[in-house]
Amino acid sequence: MLTILHISSCLQLSREEAMLKFVVVLSFVACALAGTIPEGMVSLNDDLGGRIVGGTPTSISSFPWQVSLQRSGSHSCGGTIYNSRIIVTAAHCLQSVSTSVLRIRAGSTYWNSGGVVISVAAFRNHEGYNSATHANDIAIIKLASSLSFSSNVRSIGLATSTPGNGASASVSGWGTQKSGSNSLPSQLQYVNVSIIDRSKCASSAYGYGSVVRAGMVCAAGSGKDSCQGDSGGPLVSGGVLVGVVSWGYGCAAARYPGVYADVATYRSWVVNNANSI
Known part of the structure; x- marks a missing residue:
């Protein structure tokens, strides 16, 4: 999930890149960073503030459609199982990357062990994705081999309509858990939030204004949000996928809800491209 944050001098990111709610975790970094870091991993800085905010292990x-999208063995984004060969994620998670370094882990509570790890055969970003406006922030991944469904590996349906304002929803992922932390939780986290429809999210009741565009939906709770490391992951309401974690100003910041790609808007695009990729 893109978010506005302070970036250390070790890495220069654009304002647009710094807004997305994803975390790039590198195996090799020239800068020495403080904090507890999973073995073989270093996050960009200790100022990310990214996490499932206010969440619960x-x-x-409980979330068998959730996968970890990994680059070179490190968690980078979330994803959602659409069918045994197709994963739905965010387009910003798949910029400047080749299929050769991508894997997904499915069927595990832990991003770094268990379940099954499958290579990526191909991916397709929405042709209208715009990194400056965050419009059309959705993509699909085709796996190199099929997932075997079980109690821990299941697909989830796509929303046919956007939930109404105030509808209950949940978002899950492996984003870091508190501001200032360099460590990713190994165990999956989730948080319950409420839908804020696009028109209300773009109104004066919140701080985004016209930055919230068609094809987006918002969700928030008091002290609850998705954040870096959760990008591409599922926002679920009524037993279907209603949103894909995309961006936000900060995490759980007052008047700035998390912003998601509205799955109902992109349902036809996902279905059509899943059949042709």
């Missing part, structure tokens, strides 16, 4: 059996 959970197990994959």
Whole structure:
């Protein structure tokens, strides 16, 4: 998920890149960074503030459609199982990357062990994705081999309509848990939030204004949000996928809800491209 944050001098990111709610975790970094870091991993800085904010540890059996999208063995984004060969994620998670370094881990509560790891055969970003406006921030991934469904590995349906304002929803992922932390939780986290429809999210009740565009939906709770490391992951309401974690100003910041790609808007695009990729 893109978010506005302070970036250390070790890495220069554009304002647009710094807004997305994803975390790039590198195996090799020229800068020495403080904090507890999973073995073989270094995050960009200790100022990310990225996490499932206000969340609770959970197990994959409660969110069996959730996958970890990984680059060179490190968690970078979330994703959602659409069918046994197709994963739905965010377009910003798949910029400047080749399929050769991408894997998904499915069927595990832990991003770094268990379940099954499958290579990526191909991916397709929405042709209208715009990194400056965050419009059309959705993509699909085709796996090199099919997932075997079980109690821990299941697909989830796509929303046919956007939930109404105030509808209950949940978002899950492996984003870091508190501001100033360099460590990713190994265990899946989730948080319950409420839908804020696009027109309300773009109104004066919140701080985004016209930055929230068609094809986006917002969600938030008091002290609850998705954040870096959760990008591409599922926002679920009524038993279907209603949003894909995309961007936001900060995480759980007052008047700035998390912003998601509205799955109902992109349902036809996902279905059509899943059949042709």
